Amino acid sequence: MSARAAISTTADAGAGRRAIVIGGGLTGMLAAQALAGEAHVTVIERDTLPDAPEPRKGLPQAHHAHLLWSGGADAIETLLPGTAEALAGRGARRIPLTAGMVGLSPQGWFRRWDESNYVIGCTRDLLDAVVREMTREHSGDRITVLQRTEVLGLEGDASMVTGVRIRRAGGAEDVLSAGLVVDASGRSSRTPQWLGVLGVRAPACRVVDSGLVYASRVYRAPEKTHHMAWPIINIQAVNRGEGPGQSGVILPVEDGRWLVTLSGTKGGQPTGSNDDFLPFARRLRHPVVGELIENLTPLTDTRISRTTVNSRRFYEKTAVPRGFVVLGDAVAAYNPAYGHGMSVAALSALTLRDTVRRYGWADPGVSRRVQKGVAAHVNTAWSFAAGSDVFYPGATENGPTLGERVAARFVDRLIHTATGSGRVARGVTDVMTLQAGPHTLARPSALVAAIRGPLKPPLSQPPLTAEERRALAAT
Known part of the structure; x- marks a missing residue:
């Protein structure tokens, strides 16, 4: 069934057993699936959802490399069993970590230890399309999608939200009542303004802006690599160096392609010029990304994005x-x-499902419990992204806090140790992939290992295997 065929404007349910999800992207679809076992769910999407893995108007960042870490992939599989198989059948790559990564950290090259976690390599368009398809397959008629429909505001008061006001595609306005409303509308969320209308103070907000710009192109991968377990190539930025932070990644995706994404902070940003793409890649801390794509055929022009603020x-x-x-x-x-x-987003949707199941749909504390559970997932991701970007000049008004400085020094030491210690590398990867919380890195064994430092000497070159080098030599 196509996304358009799933549209229904007449489906009805008692408002107390109806949920509304604002936004039909990845987060919205997973949230809808999370609630579909408890109520009829109406998803409200302002744009038109494509029928196939195609670009979506409200997701310009889809052109860039997206990583679905194993923590998120496992959460999606729990919500939508069979998604991993469906992705694999469409060409998505399951890449083991750190065995399937050639990565240069700020502290040196990672070794390719045996698998402990994994990442899914595919385009964002494919992932979103498969999640939409799997949601339709699993939910039956319990999820209704209203496309080309805009949410104008929340109904209710400061104590309870009872629904939303919408404007339909033809311009008609309406009110939809619901027992639960979920905002999954993304960066452009208007919830702070909507809550203000209801008399609720807007939440505190922290912004960390390094001025990062992304530039991406898709290349035809070397033919010899199409059927290999080709690794991710990742040159990470140094966030506390003298100059801007610059990075590059080659992500193997479906259909024998490499999605190459370059990035740079203020003073070192990539441009949208095709002619600048390869030189920028060669100027990274190590030129391996540029060397690997130099003789490849680009399949797209360079696309840039500046929507990167934490x-x-x-x-x-x-x-x-x-x-x-x-x-x-x-x-x-x-x-x-x-x-x-x-x-x-996937872990948060799973938290939503489990909390509603445990405490019941009408429990007055469900919203608060879900929000606290979501914060636990956010904390981990925030510590990696904003906790690093805060050190770039001008990223915040007052610079990093004392806590951020202390945490950064500890993380630096852990990463340094992970370049030469398989046990510490696995611990760091567990947290990076959201399979474990940051507290696991504060265990006595991890602290002792960090104090001792790496057990093996640093690598001087990218740890490509002999087979991988032969495949590249044949191009």
Whole structure:
């Protein structure tokens, strides 16, 4: 069934057993699936959802590399069993970590230890399309999608949200009542303004802006690599160096392609020029990204994005009305370099499902419990993204806090140790992939390992295997 065929404007249910999800993107679809077992769900999407893996108007960042870490992939599989198989059948790559990564950290090259976690490599368009398809397959008629429909505001008062006011595609305005409303509308969320109308103080907000710009192109991968377990190539930025932070990643995606994304902060940003793309890649801390794509055929022009600000709204500390929850980028949006947005969204949707199941649909504390559970996932991603970007000049008004400085020194030491210690590398990867919380890195064994430092000497070159080098030599 196509996305358009799933539209129904007449489906009805008792308002107390109806949920409304604002936004039909990845977060919104996962949230709808999370609630579909408890109520009829109406998803309100202002744009038109494509029928296939195609660009979506409200998601310009889809052109850039997106990482779905194993923590998020496992959460999606729990909500939508069979998604991993469906993605694999469409060409998505399951890339083991750190065995499938050639990565240069600020402290040196990572070794390719045995698998402990993984990442899914595919385009954002494919991931979103498969999640939409799987949601339709699993939900039956329990989810209605209203496309080309805009939410104008919330209904209710400071104590309880009872629904939303909408403007339909033809211009007619209406009120939809619901027992639960979920804002999954992304970075452009208007919830702070909507809550203000209801008499609720807007949540505190922290913004960390490094001035990061992304530039991406898709290349035809070397033919010899099409059927290999090709690794991610990742040159990370140094956030406390003398100059701007610059990075580059090659992500193997479906259909024998490499999605190459370059980035730079203020004073070192990439441009949208095709002629500048390769030289920028070669100027990174190590030229391997440029060397690998130099003789490849580009399949697209360069596309850039400047929507990279880290912003977090502390809804878990706000008196949010009953019957209302905020998820995904509407809560916190991150520097995409760390790839946590999708995984946090998936884990948050799973928290929504489990909390509603445990405490019951009508429990007055459900919204507050969900928001606190979401904050736990956000904390981990925020510590990586904003906790790094805060050190770039001008990223915040007052610079990093004392706590951020202390945490950064500890993380630096852990990463340095991880370049030569498989056990510490696995611990760091557990947290990076959102399979574990940051507290696991403060265990006595991790602290002792960090004090000792790496057990193996540093690598001087990218740890490509002999087979990988032969495949490249054949191009």
